[in-house]
Amino acid sequence: MALVAGVDFGTQSVRVSIVDSARGPVGTGVAEYPVIRNAADPDFATQSHAAHMDALAAAMRIALGEAGVSGHDILSMAVDTTGSTVIPVDDALQPLDDYYLWCDHRAKDEAALITEVARRERLPAIEYCGGVYSSEWGFAKLLHWLRHNPDKRSRFATALEHCDMVTATLCGVRKPDHVARSVCAMGHKWLWNAELGGLPSEEFLTKVDPLLAGVRAKLGGRYETSDKIAGHLSPEWAERLGLRAGIPIPVGAFDAHWDALGAGVKEGDVVNVVGTSTCIVAVAQDAGCIPGLCGVVRGSVDPAMVGIEAGLSAVGDVFEAIARRAGASVRALAAELDGYRAGQTGLLRLVWDNGDRTVLVNARLGGVTLGWNLTHTPADELFAAIEGTAFHTRIVLERMAEHGTPIARVIQAGGVPQKNPVLNQVYANVMNKPMLVPERPITSLGSALFAFLAAGVFGTIAEAQQALCPPYREVKPDPATHETYERLFAMYRSLYFGLGAPDSAPVAIGEILPALREIAARARG
Secondary structure (H helix, E strand, C coil): CCEEEEEEECCCEEEEEEEECCCEEEEEEEEECCCEEECCEEEEEEECHHHHHHHHHHHHHHHHHHHCCCHHHEEEEEEEECCCCEEEECCCCCECCCEECCCCCCCHHHHHHHHHHHHHCCCHHHHHCCCCCCCCCHHHHHHHHHHHCHHHHHHCCEEEEHHHHHHHHHCCCCCHHHCEEEHHHHHHHCCCEHHHCECCCHHHHHHHCHHHCCHHHHCCCEEECCCCEEEECCHHHHHHHCCCCCCEEECCEEHHHHHHHHCCCCCCEEEEEECCCEEEEEEECCCCCCCCCCEEEECCCCCCCEEEEEEECCCHHHHHHHHHHHCCCHHHHHCCCCCCCCCCCCCEEECCECEECCCCCECCCCCEEECCCCCCCHHHHHHHHHHHHHHHHHHHHHHHHHCCCCCCEEEEECHHHHHCHHHHHHHHHHHCCCEEEECCCCCCHHHHHHHHHHHCCCCCHHHHHHHHCCCEEEECCCHHHHHHHHHHHHHHHHHHHHHHCCCCCCCCCCCHHHHHHHHHHHHCC
């Protein structure tokens, strides 16, 4: 028996799992922290580093108590976080501001500028992140901060991804050059590519904006995959967490990438990590650039393979917004969906409520719903939104397949598939293939896999997965819905590219609204 702690920082809470090498998870603790919003700016979303760390201490104590074990028995801990969630710090790694949360889109102008200059200068690295730079990513967020905080620029020493900041804090690191930086984070969100010489050149960055002069040199430290040790738990944080000082902590990564490993991903699988947003993750022995995807990075998921990432900017957040406007809960609305049939609402929902992450990479879009009538209910909108997220996911998977990513299995991970069977069935029907749902939650299990590697309990990720990943329940597609969803998907795809791409020709929707009514009437019998 060997025990480790897997830590997962999500958008609204941190989850700590105490995992036994033989029995799997034996104790869990969760602690929440707020997302700081601004009613005057829907793109604003920040979080406090101190609130994150306080929540980690609380969740660890809860998890140890539930597991009924001593913290001194924990051999290692590993940390994953949201991303790109960025914090500027001084030369002692003290925060100069709150984190720019991944879903903070204030940097959309900066992202567009980076894309423009990268294309003009033919920067090779831009092709590895789909050809478009996103407002959700590191350089855009950092440039936005530099532009809007002139009084703090003189104290700026470096910027850190959340996963690297937390790990450095736990290890007692105090100097920027001593930080271990995640290949996962820097490769997918900061244009870092080992084969291209690391980060973009100083010349390129200053062409984007002179404020980025010197930033390349400030993003120093060790760039490592997560099978490497970032450091060891400091006495200060050992006391706060109730653990033993000196235990190893591997280099961190993004939550969805490690969730994919916890879900058992292997080559030929695509994992939909469905939560507040969706992150779509695959691994391959080799892969080329894929237009519109968030990144193709060697070592970012499994250190021995190429990681491929895509996603939707909002899924669970869309469902929550629908319920909030209705004065209800998602659970209550979802309970009304039993028996809903494909297309019966007559609504077609493009879920751009928080912009488009993949494949258009356009933060300026907004949600679109076609087909309203006077009798529609909030439950109808929720069902249409579920269908819309499934259609959008299918567009992403088709783009991946078109560019050589094999898709033999689709795994539904994350919190939403664990509690929303309607979503899993709709996804199976839209994709026309089975959805595999882990039989128990896998959040923070990926962290535990790397903690076991750091402790020397398992020798490879595959060995750890074989021992710890849960089995699946299979949700099969309903053949009766196939024709309906093929018609709806064709309309969705036309609208997706026609309305969402700035340089596209206008979409003729004259046939779509009557078709939606006809499909709905047929579905209602």
